[in-house]
Amino acid sequence: MDDLFAPSDVSWTPVSPKLATLRRxxxxxxxxxxxxxxxxxxxxxxxxxxxxxxxxxxxxxxxxAWVLIGRNQKSWKYAEREDELLVSHGVMFRQLVVVPYGRMQFVDVAAGPLERAFGLATVELHTATPATDAKIPGLHPDEAARLRDRLSALGQAQAWGL
Structure with missing residues (x-):
């Protein structure tokens, strides 16, 4: 059952532990x-x-809430495959979102005042169908910028084939 929400053939990247501190x-x-x-x-x-x-x-x-926030932060992870991005999160209600790079319309990077104070940012991917949008909170700003640029480039390159 765990492979359903976290395939083992990918290398998962966790989000920053600072996310739990920010949410607390x-x-x-x-x-x-x-x-x-x-x-x-x-x-x-x-x-x-x-x-x-x-x-x-x-x-x-x-x-x-302190305990639940810590457990939730540990559940957030993402993985980059050749053709798609996987985002997994949740403890009780687990969710795995798979976004093909060719389906992405645009990528947002956001950071509110508290996120900036903690050195965090959120990357959000938008597709034509809102149900397949994905959000990755708790990223270091450098990682968020790298991910934004990489996803935008991959999305543009793979969208040409549509």
Whole structure:
């Protein structure tokens, strides 16, 4: 069953471990804001004990998210074959996206403020069918640029045959 989502005949490249740190920081910001809001709203309306209880529950939720984020980051990988790019991710709901180079329309590279602070970028491949689009988060900017250039060149070269 593992060969279904991760063929063994290719050399897989994992994404950066910094991706987990970035996603944990994003989760901490959201959870922190929710925790403060819960503490204030419940503290004022129902009593401070309920506000503190809500804050503890939000903290437990963040602990659970911490574990899930780490597992998810470790599941992201990609491989370049002669005619296609493979992207695999997911722990519970696993997914393998195979994008033939000739089907690619364009390649995006994106990096938000936090991604740039962590030295990360995301490469996204677009095809005519949105269901076959692929995204690879957590790449070093140099690797993202190399992958963008390589995929664009391969896509253009193989699209001539269509």
């Amino acid at each position: 920081l994003n989760a901490a910001i959201v959870v922190g804001l929710l925790g403060i809001a819960a503490l204030i709203v419940l503290g004022v309306t129902a009593g401070w004990l309920y506000g503190v209880l809500a804050l503890v529950l939000v903290g437990l939720g963040y602990g659970w």
